[in-house]
Amino acid sequence: MNEKSRVSTNINFDADGISHGYLQVPHSTTDSAYGWIPVPVTVVKNGYGPSVLLMAGNHGDEYEGQILLMKLLRGLSADQVTGRLIILPGVNSPAVAAGQRVSPIDGGNLNRLFPGDADGTPTQMIAHYIDSVLLPLVRYCFDFHSGGYSLEYIPSAHLVAPSELSLRKEALGFLNAFGMPNSILIEGLANDDQLLLGSCRRRGVGHMSTELGGAAAFSVDAFRAAERGLPRLLRHVGVLAPNDHTEPAPSTRFYLRQPARELIFATDSGVFEAYVKLGDAVNEGDLAGQIHFPEIPWRAPETMFFPTGGVILAKRAPARARIGDCLFALGVPGLAEASDD
Incomplete structure (x- = not known):
């Protein structure tokens, strides 16, 4: 299998300042023989510090995270960053454009296709690029989900809890800093190798997710809590400069979610x-x-x-x-x- 990604970009991930552009996913069709699928990306870099990957639109019918990251990237200046932010607000862009969980081009569920395939379908190529190019650049990856069309969640951060004590403590620190009203943990998740989480674990990248409402709607309460929590989370990991006006994180209620076999x-x-x-x-x-x-x-x-x-x-x-x-x-x-x- 080819290990080198076929996805290209006009972005220099190492350049200081703010850069906007696209990941270009090759896709040859009747209408566009040499065409590519645009996946919007913004990079904000300033000096030295941790690198963080922020993603939303992993599933296209989950909207709060998409808006959260669009508002963040439009409001940031480079001098607010101490390190590097790589922001993908609509990472499975065909699914995002269609408002569907999966891509209408190939039926791909991005969060079930990791580590991807450089020679595969467009969704597999996106997964491969994240796994092989972006994750090696970063220390942390935060992926913003909601319940999508079929499910509605209590407003929550979401974490598959690492078993190693130091990693577990780090991950619980993400939840406490983000400060959603609720934090859901899953213990001992099986078959996580096809999830973004699995790639993060293999690459040594700290990971946290969310469930910000759902029902393919927009949850005002969940969004506002996430909007307040995201700057706290980014300051917690050291990629945003300290701010004396940042409000302290509220307490979060922890829940241990039942295993998949016990869902109703x-x-x-x-x-x-x-x-x-x-x-x-x-x-x-x-x-x-x-x-x-x-x-x-x-x-x-x-x-x-x-x-x-x-x-x-x-x-x-x-x-x-x-x-x-x-x-x-x-x-x-x-x-x-x-x-x-």
């Missing part, structure tokens, strides 16, 4: 009537909801119960559901707070 999935196809909402606490055996069948309205609904207790961290946004759709994700509060001693 639809067991039939129809219209889902949820019995609980985001943030509700439930007990094992509580009624989760019912699936109704408009095509057979006299059929009794499928009734679903919670197999475990916890707090509702995420719920399905569209009422229409099919077998295998995730309906709820639960978490147990308070388990991670003592881990940042």
Whole structure:
């Protein structure tokens, strides 16, 4: 397999100052034989300090992070930076343009295609460029997600907790500095090698993500919390100059999210009537909801119960559901707070 990326750019990542441009992803079509897909990129560099990669639009139907990074890059001056920021506000640009989770060009889900393929589809080439070119340049990578069209989350930072104590302490420091109302941790995530997280781990890059609302809408509360938290996070890692006017981080509620095998999935196809909402606490055996069948309205609904207790961290946004759709994700509060001693 070719190891050298076929993606090019007009950006000099080592030049001081502010540079705007594109990653150019080659894509030959009937309409454009020698064409390329533009992925917008901004680099802000000033002197010496850590390098940080900021990404949004990994999934194109997640909007808060895209706006967060667009506002950041338009408001920054080079003298505010001590090191380097590489900002990709719409990294899977075909998906972003279409407002879809996956690319309409190749069906690629960027966050399931790492470490990518230099000779692959456009989405695979984007993943390969991030893995092989950008991650080796940086010490930290912060990737801003929401629930997208199908899910809505409580406003939260999101972290797959490293098992190594020093890395875990560093990662929990990201959450505390960012200061979202909620922080969700996942322990022992399996099969993370196809995620951006997996590439960050292989490259020794500190990583944090978010879940800023969802339902393919715009959450004002989640966005404002992230907008206040991002400068704190960047100052915490040392890439923004200190500012006496920065407000202290509010406390964050920690939740340990249930493993993927314990998420609540639809067991039939129809219209889902949820019995609980985001943030509700439930007990094992509580009624989760019912699936109704408009095509057979006299059929009794499928009734679903919670197999475990916890707090509702995420719920399905569209009422229409099919077998295998995730309906709820639960978490147990308070388990991670003592881990940042």
